[in-house]
Amino acid sequence: MNVRLTFCFLFSLVVVGTAVPAQPNLSRFSFHRGLMGTQFNVIFYAPDSLVAQRANAAVSARMDYLNQIMSDYLDGSEINRLSATAGSGKWVLVTPELFDVLQKAKTIARLSNGRFDPTIGQLSLLWRRAVRRKEFPTSKERSSARRTVGYRHMELDSATYSVRLLKSGTRLDVGGIGQGYAIDEALRVLKRCGIHSALIDIGGDILAGDAPPNAPGWRVAIGSGQPGDADTTTVLLKNAAITTSGDTYRFLEYKGRRYSHIMNPRSGLGMRHFVRATVLALDGYHADALTKVFSIAGMVKSRHLVHRFPGNKLLILENKRGRLHKWQSAPFY
Numbered sequence: 211m212n213v214r215l216t217f218c219f220l221f222s223l224v225v226v227g228t229a230v231p232a233q234p235n236l237s238r239f240s241f242h243r244g245l246m247g248t249q250f251n252v253i254f255y256a257p258d259s260l261v262a263q264r265a266n267a268a269v270s271a272r273m274d275y276l277n278q279i280m281s282d283y284l285d286g287s288e289i290n291r292l293s294a295t296a297g298s299g300k301w302v303l304v305t306p307e308l309f310d311v312l313q314k315a316k317t318i319a320r321l322s323n324g325r326f327d328p329t330i331g332q333l334s335l336l337w338r339r340a341v342r343r344k345e346f347p348t349s350k351e352r353s354s355a356r357r358t359v360g361y362r363h364m365e366l367d368s369a370t371y372s373v374r375l376l377k378s379g380t381r382l383d384v385g386g387i388g389q390g391y392a393i394d395e396a397l398r399v400l401k402r403c404g405i406h407s408a409l410i411d412i413g414g415d416i417l418a419g420d421a422p423p424n425a426p427g428w429r430v431a432i433g434s435g436q437p438g439d440a441d442t443t444t445v446l447l448k449n450a451a452i453t454t455s456g457d458t459y460r461f462l463e464y465k466g467r468r469y470s471h472i473m474n475p476r477s478g479l480g481m482r483h484f485v486r487a488t489v490l491a492l493d494g495y496h497a498d499a500l501t502k503v504f505s506i507a508g509m510v511k512s513r514h515l516v517h518r519f520p521g522n523k524l525l526i527l528e529n530k531r532g533r534l535h536k537w538q539s540a541p542f543y
Contacts, residue, residue: 236407236423241266245273246281246389248413254400255407255423265403269396276395279308280388282331282381289382293331296358297378301367309371311384311391312364314495318387319361321518322503324475331381332358333478341471341480346464352478359475390453390498393417397494409447410494414454417494418447432488432525443525445542451494452542455487455501474506481506484529490542491522500524509537 236255239262243250252269256262279288288308295302304312315328332355336347358379365374375382384391393410397419400408408419409428421427427446432454445452455472462469462480469480487504491497500522504512509528516524516539524539 237262238422239266241270243270245412246277246392247283248389249411250413251409251411252396252400253409254405254419256405261403261405265400265405268403269399272395272399273392276307276388276392279305280311280384280391282334282383282385289384292373293375293381296375296380299374299376301370301372301374303370303372306371307395309366309368309373311387311495312373312382313366313368314391315384315387315499316361316364316366318496318499318503322507322515324361325503325506326386326499327359327361327475328382328384328387329359329361329364329375329377329380330473330475331383332379333473333475334383334385335381336478337471337473337480341462344462344464346462347478356478386502387495387499389413389415390417390451390494390496393451393494415451415494415498416447416453417451417497419449421446421448443542445490449492451491451497453489453491453494453497453501455505470505472502472505484527485509486527487512488525489522490525496522509535513537513539 235257237258238253238255241252250273252266254265256265278284281287282289284290288305292302292304292308312328315326319327333352336351336355339345340347358377358381360377363376363380365376389412393412393415394417396410397408397417400419406420407422410417416430418428427448430445430447430452431442432445467482469482471480473480485505485508487501489497489500489504491500496519500519504515504524504526507515509526512524512526516522523542525542526537528535
């Protein structure tokens with residue numbers, strides 16, 4: 211899933227479980243743990259430590275449940291069991307959560323003309339291995355994997371929460387949307403616990419609820435991602451999500467060429483030039499998935515593509531031939 215890159219908080223983190231007085235009735239609490247291969251941080255305001263501990267436990271349980279459903283790294287996960295039925299012709303009854311995330315993923319795949327695709331699992335496995343081992347996949351391997359990809363061949367039946375994968379060998383991968391979906395669910399859990407002022411961060415996918423007491427919003431700084439570039443933009447975030455995608459730390463160099471860890475579903479290879487997309491959205495899953503869409507589309511195509519996703523704002527930087535270009539669809543503040 212998404213790797214935290216240049217986001218940083220302009221407020222200090224609090225030791226797990228320690229309360230800091232904010233106003234007479236609310237104190238600030240901060241909890242941290244590992245999740246989905248990255249760091250999961252929850253910061254919120256609650257009336258006392260008992261409420262905070264119970265809320266954090268409920269969020270943590272929900273996250274573990276979703277991980278067992280959506281993670282393609284876990285052999286026994288629900289998504290992997292579904293992938294194993296590909297090409298069988300069978301409709302498979304799935305949990306409402308898996309159906310929901312697959313439905314959201316397919317909608318974004320359709321609107322982005324396949325620049326985002328939840329059926330890219332076989333290509334993802336190849337490219338992950340390539341980046342990890344520094345071994346470039348062969349054209350034969352990529353061709354074989356590409357034949358299993360195609361969101362149109364994933365059928366969804368909303369009446370029965372059933373899924374059918376028509377192509378043999380198709381492997382599902384919701385890594386490009388799963389973290390955003392998870393933080394949406396985390397905020398829902400907190401709200402059910404009576405907590406509304408919160409900020410949730412999983413690997414750089416950030417979602418805010420109401421602003422902190424006596425503050426206009428949660429302060430989040432966005433960097434350009436270019437080495438040595440100190441230029442940042444500060445966003446006051448409330449009831450919105452923000453995510454950045456880029457290749458600053460994870461990439462593969464092969465025969466003098468640099469390939470991003472962000473893979474183009476059409477080629478099965480990582481992108482070959484620097485693109486960093488930041489998306490401000492009303493929910494986490496849009497922010498998460500659309501950073502991939504716009505990174506792959508590039509600046510020119512993204513300027514037209516962004517209108518297919520109303521309510522979402524894009525800041526994109528692209529380095530071509532040594533020149534850094536910047537475009538923003540609308541102000542973030």
